[in-house]
Amino acid sequence: MSFINYSSREINCKIVYYGPGLCGKTTNLQWIYSKTNPDLKGKMISLATETERTLFFDFLPLALGEIRGFKTRFHLYTVPGQVFYDASRKLILKGVDGVVFVADSQIERMEANVESLENLRLNLAEQGHSIDETPCVIQYNKRDLPNAAPLHEMKKLLNPGGLPDFEACATDGKGVFETLKAVARSVLRDLKQMSG
Amino acid sequence: MRDRQLVMYDEDFRLIEAVVGRLVRDANAKGVFVVDRNGQLIAEAGELRGIDTTSLASLTAGCIAATGGLAKLVGEEDFPVHFHQGQRDNLHITLVSSRIILVVIFDDRSSLGLVRLRVKKAGAELAKVFEEIQKKTEQEGARGGTPFAEITDDDIDNLFSV
Numbered sequence: 340m341s342f343i344n345y346s347s348r349e350i351n352c353k354i355v356y357y358g359p360g361l362c363g364k365t366t367n368l369q370w371i372y373s374k375t376n377p378d379l380k381g382k383m384i385s386l387a388t389e390t391e392r393t394l395f396f397d398f399l400p401l402a403l404g405e406i407r408g409f410k411t412r413f414h415l416y417t418v419p420g421q422v423f424y425d426a427s428r429k430l431i432l433k434g435v436d437g438v439v440f441v442a443d444s445q446i447e448r449m450e451a452n453v454e455s456l457e458n459l460r461l462n463l464a465e466q467g468h469s470i471d472e473t474p475c476v477i478q479y480n481k482r483d484l485p486n487a488a489p490l491h492e493m494k495k496l497l498n499p500g501g502l503p504d505f506e507a508c509a510t511d512g513k514g515v516f517e518t519l520k521a522v523a524r525s526v527l528r529d530l531k532q533m534s535g
Numbered sequence: 536m537r538d539r540q541l542v543m544y545d546e547d548f549r550l551i552e553a554v555v556g557r558l559v560r561d562a563n564a565k566g567v568f569v570v571d572r573n574g575q576l577i578a579e580a581g582e583l584r585g586i587d588t589t590s591l592a593s594l595t596a597g598c599i600a601a602t603g604g605l606a607k608l609v610g611e612e613d614f615p616v617h618f619h620q621g622q623r624d625n626l627h628i629t630l631v632s633s634r635i636i637l638v639v640i641f642d643d644r645s646s647l648g649l650v651r652l653r654v655k656k657a658g659a660e661l662a663k664v665f666e667e668i669q670k671k672t673e674q675e676g677a678r679g680g681t682p683f684a685e686i687t688d689d690d691i692d693n694l695f696s697v
Contacts, residue, residue: 341540342575343683346548350683351575381589386597395597398574400589404694406686411694414574414593430600434573520695527691533540534683 340434341530349410352526353434354519357459358441359451360392360420363480366509367441368399368415371519374512375401393419396431403523413523420455429462437474437526438463439518441509442497444479444487452497474525477504478518483511541571542672547664548578554660555580558637562653563645565624568638569661570595572630583640595628595636618647629654632662 342351356364365385372383381400388394397417402410418428440459442452460470477498481487490506498504503521507514543551555567559581566581568588574596576588598617606614615630627639627650637658639650 340573342571342573342577343540343542344548344577345542345544353573382587384590384593395601398590398593398597400593406690406694426604427601430597430604433600524691524695527686527694528688530540530683531686531691534686 341436341526343409347410348408349412350406350530351412351414352436352523352530353414353416354437354439354522354526355432355435356415356417356439356441357428357432357455358420358480359443359448359455360422362420362441362443362448362452362455363507363509364417364420364441365393365397367439367478367480367507367515367518368397368417370509370512370515371401371415372399374516379403392421393417394424395419395427406527411523411527413526415519422454422458425458425462428458429465432459432462433466435463435468435473436529437522438470438476439522440475440477440497441480441507442477442493444481444493445484446486446488449488449493449496452493456497471500474522474529475502476518476521476525477502478507478514479504480507480509480514482506482513483508540672541575541668542675543577543668544671547668547671550664551578551661552580554657554664558639558653558657561657562639562641562650564639564641564650566638566640567657568592568595568640570636570638572596572599572634572636577635581640591638595638598628599630599636616651627651627654629658631658632665635661635665637661 356367358364379402384398386395399415401413416431418431463470479493505514505518509515555569555578558567566583568579569577570592571577574593576592602614613630617628619626624640624642629637631637641650
């Protein structure tokens with residue numbers, strides 16, 4: 340749920356990176372953090388286990404610029420991808436304005452992708468949101484790996500509705516900012532529609 | 536049904552600022568923060584300078600969310616009051632009207648009893664202010680006149696043109 344503050348002239352929105360375990364959600368945020376001008380970002384917080392797996396969430400506040408004199412700020416969150424952290428995923432999805440679904444391109448992770456997308460659908464529905472009316476983009480990550488599934492098959496499986504989608508390799512930044520820009524754009528368009 | 540956005544105008548902010556300013560003084564607190572349940576910082580007051588308020592807001596919301604989940608597991612609706620005791624500073628967190636989080640940071644110049652007492656009054660005042668904000672947001676929404684109606688696709692695209 341966006342927050343428009345007339346006093347500080349800011350719009351604040353919440354974007355959640357969702358996807359199966361080890362698909363690269365945290366890596367997306369780390370890349371954005373490492374490549375963003377220090378004036379435009381806050382501290383990145385990672386609540387992770389000792390083995391660097393996300394335990395609760397990662398958080399990165401980011402300023403994108405101004406629209407009609409309002410600073411646009413995006414709060415980026417990741418969820419823990421491992422199946423048994425579902426209670427935490429539900430909490431982090433609360434008040435979401437936009438979702439990036441990060442899919443793992445490796446053939447052996449297709450079932451995990453489908454399961455995670457279904458889990459996203461269910462958890463959004465539980466909060467009264469439908470995935471079709473929530474700004475959402477899909478990222479096919481790890482395209483550089485030799486065991487990556489063909490793109491058209493991933494699209495057929497994960498994106499039959501034709502949401503904006505991007506190929507990526509988050510470890511070297513390919514597709515990371517394109518994905519972020521697309522979801523931010525969808526969120527702002529949605530905000531405009533809800534207002535109009 | 537999507538959540539309605541929260542829209543806060545200057546006059547709302549001044550009311551909130553007055554409540555938190557008073558709470559800092561009455562409770563002898565080092566700092567007071569008002570945070571939206573989704574992790575957005577709404578207002579702050581006190582002597583704490585240089586603290587990372589964005590992180591504070593996000594982590595407080597995470598904390599309230601996690602203990603709210605625990606509450607439901609044991610059959611409670613929420614655990615609306617939290618107290619974290621530190622070596623030097625303490626944190627008192629209260630959930631107001633299931634929507635707003637009031638965070639008070641205090642040291643040995645104050646006491647838990649005093650903070651609790653003052654937070655109760657301030658919480659009730661904030662609840663009223665946010666009830667009004669909610670009403671206003673709904674009315675604006677019903678009229679179709681919420682503030683971002685006037686932004687254009689070009690405005691949005693320009694944001695990404697650099």
